[in-house]
Amino acid sequence: MTVASTHYIPDALDERLFAAFPGLVIRKDLTHEIRGMSKAPSYVIEFMLGKYCANLFNDEDVREGLRLVQEEVARYTDSVLRKHMLH
Numbered sequence: 001m002t003v004a005s006t007h008y009i010p011d012a013l014d015e016r017l018f019a020a021f022p023g024l025v026i027r028k029d030l031t032h033e034i035r036g037m038s039k040a041p042s043y044v045i046e047f048m049l050g051k052y053c054a055n056l057f058n059d060e061d062v063r064e065g066l067r068l069v070q071e072e073v074a075r076y077t078d079s080v081l082r083k084h085m086l087h
Contacts, residue, residue: 039080
């Protein structure tokens with residue numbers, strides 16, 4: 001998985017939404033980037049992005065948050081695969 005290859009440029013609406021709903025506004029492009037071959041449901045990925053990538057305007061915070069989300073998703077996917085192999 002890659003980490004946010006494109007630079008995000010927020011517009012005025014993005015800034016207003018972020019101010020009104022901190023931690024609840026996510027970037028869908030990040031969801032699609034992490035989703036890939038993951039077995040984690042989209043709503044789980046979106047929840048974690050809201051938690052770990054809440055500062056949409058700071059690229060470093062987003063990269064660090066993506067790293068954390070990717071680690072958690074990888075752990076979840078591994079556990080699901082192991083569970084299916086046992087059955």
